[in-house]
Amino acid sequence: MRNHLFRAVVALCVLSAPAFAQELTAPDVKSNRPTPRTAEKHPDLSGYWKGTRDTKPVGNIGKDLPGFKLPLTPAGEAALQHNLTATIDPESLCIIGGIPRHNASGLPFEVLQGANKIAFLYWYSYFRLIPIDAKRKHSDDPDPSFFGEELGRWEGDTLVIDSIGFKEEKVWIDENANPHSDALHVVERWTRPDFDHIHVETLIEDPKFYTKPLTYSRTWVLGKPDEELQEYSCSENNVDKEHLGFGPGPIRPDGTRGYIDPAPLPPPIPKAPAK
Amino acid sequence: MRLATTLAMASMIFAGAVPLLAHHSFAAEFDATKALRLAGSLTKIEWTNPHTYFYIDVKDAGGNVVRWGCEAGSPGALSRRGFKRGDIKLGDMIIVDGYRAKDGSNLIDARRVTLPDGRIVSGASAGDGGPGNQ
Numbered sequence: 001m002r003n004h005l006f007r008a009v010v011a012l013c014v015l016s017a018p019a020f021a022q023e024l025t026a027p028d029v030k031s032n033r034p035t036p037r038t039a040e041k042h043p044d045l046s047g048y049w050k051g052t053r054d055t056k057p058v059g060n061i062g063k064d065l066p067g068f069k070l071p072l073t074p075a076g077e078a079a080l081q082h083n084l085t086a087t088i089d090p091e092s093l094c095i096i097g098g099i100p101r102h103n104a105s106g107l108p109f110e111v112l113q114g115a116n117k118i119a120f121l122y123w124y125s126y127f128r129l130i131p132i133d134a135k136r137k138h139s140d141d142p143d144p145s146f147f148g149e150e151l152g153r154w155e156g157d158t159l160v161i162d163s164i165g166f167k168e169e170k171v172w173i174d175e176n177a178n179p180h181s182d183a184l185h186v187v188e189r190w191t192r193p194d195f196d197h198i199h200v201e202t203l204i205e206d207p208k209f210y211t212k213p214l215t216y217s218r219t220w221v222l223g224k225p226d227e228e229l230q231e232y233s234c235s236e237n238n239v240d241k242e243h244l245g246f247g248p249g250p251i252r253p254d255g256t257r258g259y260i261d262p263a264p265l266p267p268p269i270p271k272a273p274a275k
Numbered sequence: 276m277r278l279a280t281t282l283a284m285a286s287m288i289f290a291g292a293v294p295l296l297a298h299h300s301f302a303a304e305f306d307a308t309k310a311l312r313l314a315g316s317l318t319k320i321e322w323t324n325p326h327t328y329f330y331i332d333v334k335d336a337g338g339n340v341v342r343w344g345c346e347a348g349s350p351g352a353l354s355r356r357g358f359k360r361g362d363i364k365l366g367d368m369i370i371v372d373g374y375r376a377k378d379g380s381n382l383i384d385a386r387r388v389t390l391p392d393g394r395i396v397s398g399a400s401a402g403d404g405g406p407g408n409q
Contacts, residue, residue, distance in 0.1 A: 024401070058402075092299030094325075106402050124298065175300065230351055237323035239346065240299055243376050249302020249404075257300045258404030262307035265372040265386060265406070271393035 024108050026221050028052045033195030035157075040115055043157050043192045048223035050108045057255035058106040059175030061204070061216055068255040070178055076209030079179035083172055084247035090170045093241055094234035096126050097172075098146030099163060100186055100202055100216060104174050108220075110229050111198070118152060118159065124234045130161055138164055144182055146171065161188040173204075176257055177248050181208035196222045298325045301374075301405030304346075305384040309375040313343055313383060317367045322350050322360050326400065329385065331369065345371045345385040347398035358388070358396040367391045371398070374405070 036044040051058060062068035072080060091097045097105065107123035121127045132152040142149035142165030149165035168182040187203040197219050204214040248257040301307075315331035329345040347353060350360070363369065370389035376382040384405065385398035399405060 089299050089303060092303070092325075094298075232349065232351070233324045234298065236325075237321055237328070238325060239328060239344070239382075240304060240326065243378050243380060243382055244299060244303050245377055247303065248300040256404055258302050259307035259406070262374070262406040263310040265310050266312040268372075268387065268395050269370060269389050269393075271395070 024050060025053050025055075025106060026050045026223070028054060028219075029196055029221055031194040031196035035192050035194055038113065038115065042154055043159075044113055045111045045118065045159060045190055045192050045198055046113045047198065048108060048110045048227050048229070049198050049220035050223050050227075051106055051218075051220055055218055059104055059257065060255045061100060061104050061174035061176075061178055061214065062255065063104070063218075064216055065214065070214065071211040073207075073209055073211050075181075076179055076206075079181070079209055080177065083177040083179055086246055087170075087172075087177070088241070088244045088246060089175070089177070089248060090172060091124075091175075092238075092244055093170075094124070094238060095170050096146040097122075097124075098166065099128070099148060099150075099188070100204055101172065101174055102126075103188070103200055103202060103216065103218060108223060108227075108229070121229055123229065123232055125229075125232050132159070138162070144168070148184070148186065155189075157191060159190040161190065162186075163188075175248060176251055176255075179209050180204075180206050183208040198222075298400075299403065301384065301400070301403040304376060305374040305405065306377045307374055307406060310372070311375055311383055312370065312372050313345070314368065314370045315343065317363060317365050317369060318342065320360075320363065320365065324349050327353055327398075329363070329369065329371070329388075331371065341381060343371075344380075344382045345373070345388075345398070346382060346400075347385040347388065348400045352401050353396070353398070356396055358390075358398075362390055362392075362394075373398070 038044045057063055060068055062070045102122055110121040112119045116132050117129055118132060119127055119129050128147040128150060130150045130152045134153040136151050138149055144165055144167040146167055148163035150161050150163040152159055152161050163186045166182055166184040171180060173180040183206055185205040189201040191199050193199060199219045202216040250259055251257055252260055313331060313333050315333035317329060318332050319330035321328040327347040327350055331343055332340045333343050335341050368391060371383060371385045373384040373386040388396050388398040
């Protein structure tokens with residue numbers, strides 16, 4: 001019995017390891033390669049970017065806060081309870097996740113930078129296209145959208161993206177169902193400290209739902225030269241939507257979503273030896 | 276000792292390497308207390324986004340044939356694990372270990388799939404927070 005279990009565990013490890021080795025995040029790397037620059041001498045943020053495995057908890061906008069505790073107002077707390085008990089994760093219904101949720105995601109993304117615009121391309125075939133023009137100002141009453149009205153400008157080697165005009169319905173600010181309102185204001189400060197890393201410092205203000213501004217910072221590593229986004233048609237066959245419950249389910253003490261103590265699966269079936 | 280070491284290695288592989296990626300939380304759809312093993316013949320294959328679905332006919336304890344849907348990761352996720360569309364065809368017998376949907380329907384999260392050739396592949400939606408994707 002003990003030998004059978006041993007063989008089963010070894011088989012599972014061996015069979016599973018290659019799969020995990022090709023997952024969509026990457027270990028952090030040290031880099032001595034310099035920041036690439038455009039013809040205009042700005043840092044070039046272009047690349048296929050993967051989250052690092054030491055970014056924890058992924059998907060939680062409170063990652064950098066003590067106890068992952070968000071400073072919710074009473075209205076924010078009510079909105080959270082609404083999300084937990086009466087809404088299905090919008091992203092699982094193929095609704096755009098928006099910002100800042102995409103920056104907290106575990107999924108890779110791709111950046112294509114031009115002289116006057118920059119595009120962020122996301123896993124679910126969503127994109128945002130941001131003008132880079134320090135002279136542009138926000139609209140008086142922008143149409144609400146998932147990414148907001150985004151304006152880019154350079155401050156030295158930092159690309160600043162200032163966004164207002166967000167939706168309040170069918171949005172979760174992160175994968176744990178935390179809310180944001182239409183008063184959301186996001187300031188992203190993007191840098192590329194070397195060839196192999198991109199970094200964002202994010203200021204999140206939402207006085208309707210949060211008593212004070214939040215910060216969220218994160219670093220991604222450059223993917224391999226042959227890695228790029230692939231087609232992902234989220235609504236092609238979304239059988240899920242008929243079966244999903246409200247909210248993300250339980251949140252573990254480490255700030256990630258999921259059960260703490262799931263029942264074990266039946267033991268793997270050892271592969272018969274080749275004849 | 277050898278077993279303990281191996282279990283520890285397995286634990287590290289499963290716990291440390293997998294990020295949160297899926298388009299929905301495992302816990303929003305599946306019940307982690309209802310682990311199942313299903314063995315049946317493939318009647319339908321949907322190699323689609325956001326999930327791949329296998330449908331299998333399974334004989335229950337009374338000998339009745341019951342159709343189950345098996346939800347797996349996206350085609351891209353399975354492909355990266357070496358599980359390609361050509362690895363299965365209608366009529367193949369496969370074994371699926373996973374967790375039943377919380378709504379009680381005949382839908383299972385295909386956490387682990389044993390293919391006709393005996394290979395075992397993870398069918399999980401990578402990083403959904405489900406068992407093995409901490």
